[in-house]
Amino acid sequence: MAHQSDLIASDILAYLKSHEEKSLLRFITCGSVDDGKSTLIGRMLYESKMIFEDQLSALESDSKKSGTQGKDIDFALLVDGLASEREQGITIDVAYRFFSTDKRKFIVADTPGHEQYTRNMATGASTADLAIILVDARKGVITQTRRHSLIVSLLGIRNVVLAINKMDLVRYSQRKFETIEKDYREFAEGLGEGHGVKFDITAIPVSALKGDNIVTSSQNMTWFEGPSLLEFLEEAPAGENLEKAAFRMPVQWVNRPNADFRGFSGQVASGRIKEGDAIRVLPSGREAKVNRIVTLDGELKKAVAGQSVTLVLDDEIDISRGDVISEAKKPAEVADQFETTLIWMAEGPMLPGRPYLLKTGPKTVRATITAPKYQINVNSFEHVAATKLELNEIGVCNIATDQQIAFDPYTDNRETGAFILIDRLTNATVGAGTIHFALRRSANIHWQALDVNRNLRSNLKLQKPAVLWFTGLSGSGKSTIANILEKKLAAMGRHTYLLDGDNVRHGLNKDLGFTDADRVENIRRVAEVAKLMSDAGLITLVSFISPFRSERRMARSMMEEGEFVEIHVDTPLEVAESRDVKGLYAKARAGDIKNFTGIDSPYEPPNNPEIAINTVELTAEQAADNLFNYLLERGIIDT
Amino acid sequence: MLTHLQKLEAESIHIMREVAAEAENPVMLYSIGKDSAVMLHIAMKAFFPATPPFPLLHVDTTWKFREMIEFRDATVSTLGLDLIVHINEEGVEQGIGPFSHGSAVHTDVMKTTALKQALEKHGFDVAFGGARRDEEKSRAKERIFSFRSEDHRWDPKNQRPELWKIYNTRKSPGESIRVFPLSNWTELDIWQYIWLEKIPIVPLYYAAERPVVERDGTLIMVDDDRMPIRPEEQVEYRKVRFRTLGCYPLTGAVESSADTLTAIIQEMLLTKTSERQGRVIDHDQAASMEKKKQEGYF
Known part of the structure; x- marks a missing residue:
């Protein structure tokens, strides 16, 4: 690759020395479909001589074949990656490009400007130090510009270049440039008032196609006194602020090669640390001092943001993966309830109440989302009432985790204030979020330890508590079987309670309907009630359709080990429908009832129930007998 | 303020530690080339003073340069690491080789299939x-964490979003993950780092007098007597070196006098063809790598 630097040929050692000192800047380019984004990136690669001769000849022949620039080189072809994209002429995913100048190495996140834009842009922006917002000089600030700017702001990028492109098509008009810059600055003022950050804006008039103001100042726009795009990128701050922030290091790995060494490995997220510094470990709050900073290249006196190190402390305190080592005097916060901005990235919607996994740094915990406080319209920035979030929607939501985690507000620290949400069944990354602040609610309500506990209560009743969870289609026979079983247990003097879906919907859950979101909440509440009852020592029979695996799994995870018995009342839809005891299937088929399980709302059968009952082969009485015997075998009851 | 190489190194270490902490049974694919040399060097740093908590795996096609194998064994014994060498024995029994079956079949059987075999055999x-x-x-x-389906295929349209440095490593049964800790390095970064850190590399990267024949415009080194010499061909000694290393019959040499690291970097910077041109397997249509990867080629 022909780097221009004459040093390569004349003094390679001096060249290598000078490149040793290069810094690294990561940036993202945002623009809509025809703003010339690929052309801009292709142009930068070309101008920085990162294109090989063979690539260049391929580019020239490709340009003639499928380019859009007539006989000229189509730089956009350089950055079009996947074969399927080349055919469709679109970019479908985030791609990373690399180029360097004599001063800096650059990593560019190239994200598509059309569908999936929110998901892909957020991904590219999450690691960027700077954003280039591309505007077509003929069109000015348009809806997409606002949308891109909002996402950049929410992802915490302060340093923004407004690149006003295609200046050649507006006769390099200074007035045009100034009008667009003024429009943009006025609009951007409002951004800092939401949950994002305020921009530091530099506007540059360019023509990516013709090369104006890309590397050197353009002769066509002598009225512009600012730097060229590359000049600006070479000097822009690249994460220096992180070093000034308070020290944070999430622990990735406890390094114990032998009994004499115990170190905590991680990458310094922010700030600096030196030997002797006092640290506090969160969430435990234990304190110690740093004895040594260990690396293969020898011990360090200090370490700064970005470095991967191993810390040895002066005290044997308990630290595990996911804990955050922080400055003792400026520790991170600890909480289990937060207000957050959430970007939804999955095909299926975010459902309040459904349990997800939340991963922040190396820490993974269980989390549930309460209903969105509001959704943010990415085009108008309006706050819209919402009960769920669909793919590519952004909302402000409260999140509760099942244990305390260490964090900082995202606007203070992008490393310790960010998280992703993972679906527990598909393992997909379904959402990305930034933490605003902790909800004090959780800090002020302490768990009351009681002297009379579950063991004592169940011992008094001479039984083991259990939750017998009947799931199956409407009309499958759940309540009939549960009722017979409860009678048998009562006859033996066991203390029981039957929570029936229809009955609970008359009281506790009478405010809930039958949408997916309401079904999730319906199950969450009844699972909480069942938990209290088993805490009271009862054998609880739950007879709910409970159509979704993830909520049944949530219910299981709330109970003590071995206490949850999932009973699949397995009746084929045709059979249940032909019985139609309550006449509901007929109504559902007629369209009088919406969201009816099995008809227009899905039922997800259990994969591994403790016991499955085939109601086609067994009578309800036989089924109850089988269950009774199962409880005996499991030792939940004895005779 | 960290330099770009310090940042890249720290990022790679972070990625390796994430894998070590979350994977059940990780392995490092070690191909003996310069990128593997850098990856291994960083792994030694990531877990110091412990050694990396995973073995190395070399998929040996039985056609690698002899010097590569010597270098591999010496490196592993110096560093005190576990090495697993996997050879597709079925391929050996069928006598699969680049001369008899061509590069496509050879690579598919001895490399792509062999890799799948090895990963499945050891449950990595x-x-x-x-x-x-x-x-x-x-x-x-x-992505840095790239998921493979049960049959080791890559689906470019269905990749998980990868934000910040929070990696979702959860996988469904049968799925496996390829992790690329050097994703953000360029070829120049690799060479500069080797120079800066004094990382040993296979001597084949340095120019030396070596026996070669010119075949279809490519210089092929005669590394052993399995190579059939055609009547019109002549084995001659020329000063050559290799930009990439693989199976010797499939790896073109370039004439060069670069016999020091700085001379190699100088030559690399001044050279006018990109790295993969030396690899015979890439010489088919433009989208070949994407296709190979979907099929499970690493």
Whole structure:
């Protein structure tokens, strides 16, 4: 690759020395479909001589074949990656490009400007130090510009270049440039008032196609006194602020090669640390001092943001993966309830109440989302009432985790204030979020330890508590079987309670309907009630359709080990429908009832129930007998 | 303020530690080339004073340069690491080789299939690879944590979003993950780091007098007597070196006098053809790498 630097040929050692000192800047380019984004990136690669001769000849022949620039080189072809994209002429995913100048190495996140834009842009922006917002000089600030700017702001990028492109098509008009810059600055003022950050804006008039103001100042726009795009990128701050922030290091790995060494490995997220510094470990709050900073290249006196190190402390305190080592005097916060901005990235919607996994740094915990406080319209920035979030929607939501985690507000620290949400069944990354602040609610309500506990209560009743969870289609026979079983247990003097879906919907859950979101909440509440009852020592029979695996799994995870018995009342839809005891299937088929399980709302059968009952082969009485015997075998009851 | 190489190194270490902490049975694919050398060097740093908590895996096609194998064994014994060498024995029994079956069949059987065999045999769920995003267009879109279906295929349209440095490593049964800790390095970064850190590399990268024949415009080194010499061909000694290393019959040498690291870097910077041109397997249509990767080639 022909780097221009004459040093390569004349003094390679001096060249290598000078490149040793290069810094690294990561940036993202945002623009809509025809703003010339690929052309801009292709142009930068070309101008920085990162294109090989063979690539260049391929580019020239490709340009003639499928380019859009007539006989000229189509730089956009350089950055079009996947074969399927080349055919469709679109970019479908985030791609990373690399180029360097004599001063800096650059990593560019190239994200598509059309569908999936929110998901892909957020991904590219999450690691960027700077954003280039591309505007077509003929069109000015348009809806997409606002949308891109909002996402950049929410992802915490302060340093923004407004690149006003295609200046050649507006006769390099200074007035045009100034009008667009003024429009943009006025609009951007409002951004800092939401949950994002305020921009530091530099506007540059360019023509990516013709090369104006890309590397050197353009002769066509002598009225512009600012730097060229590359000049600006070479000097822009690249994460220096992180070093000034308070020290944070999430622990990735406890390094114990032998009994004499115990170190905590991680990458310094922010700030600096030196030997002797006092640290506090969160969430435990234990304190110690740093004895040594260990690396293969020898011990360090200090370490700064970005470095991967191993810390040895002066005290044997308990630290595990996911804990955050922080400055003792400026520790991170600890909480289990937060207000957050959430970007939804999955095909299926975010459902309040459904349990997800939340991963922040190396820490993974269980989390549930309460209903969105509001959704943010990415085009108008309006706050819209919402009960769920669909793919590519952004909302402000409260999140509760099942244990305390260490964090900082995202606007203070992008490393310790960010998280992703993972679906527990598909393992997909379904959402990305930034933490605003902790909800004090959780800090002020302490768990009351009681002297009379579950063991004592169940011992008094001479039984083991259990939750017998009947799931199956409407009309499958759940309540009939549960009722017979409860009678048998009562006859033996066991203390029981039957929570029936229809009955609970008359009281506790009478405010809930039958949408997916309401079904999730319906199950969450009844699972909480069942938990209290088993805490009271009862054998609880739950007879709910409970159509979704993830909520049944949530219910299981709330109970003590071995206490949850999932009973699949397995009746084929045709059979249940032909019985139609309550006449509901007929109504559902007629369209009088919406969201009816099995008809227009899905039922997800259990994969591994403790016991499955085939109601086609067994009578309800036989089924109850089988269950009774199962409880005996499991030792939940004895005779 | 960290330099770009310090940042890249720290990022790679972070990635390796994440894998070590979350994978059940990780492995590092070690191809003996310069990228593997850098990856291994960083792994030694990531877990110091412990040694890396995973073995190395070399998929041996039985056609690697002899010097590569010597270098591999010496490196592993110096560093005190576990090395697993896997050979596709079925392929050996069928006598598969690049001369008799051509590069496509040889690579498919002895490399792609062999890799799948090895991962399945040992039950590895996560495998480190030394691939970089700058190598080739389709790589530019691959994630650092890249998921493979049960049959080891890559689905470029169904990749998980990868935000910040929070990696979702959860996988469904049968799925495995390829992890590329050097994703954000360029070829120049690799060479500069080797120079700066004094990392040993296979001597074949340095120019020396070696026996070669010119075949279809490519210089092929006669590394052993399995290579059939055609009547019109002549084995001659020329001063050559290799830009990439693989199976000797499939790896073209370049004439060069670069016999020091700085001379290699100088030559690399001044040279006018990109890295993968030396590899015979890439010489088919433009989208070949994407296709190979979907099929499970690393």
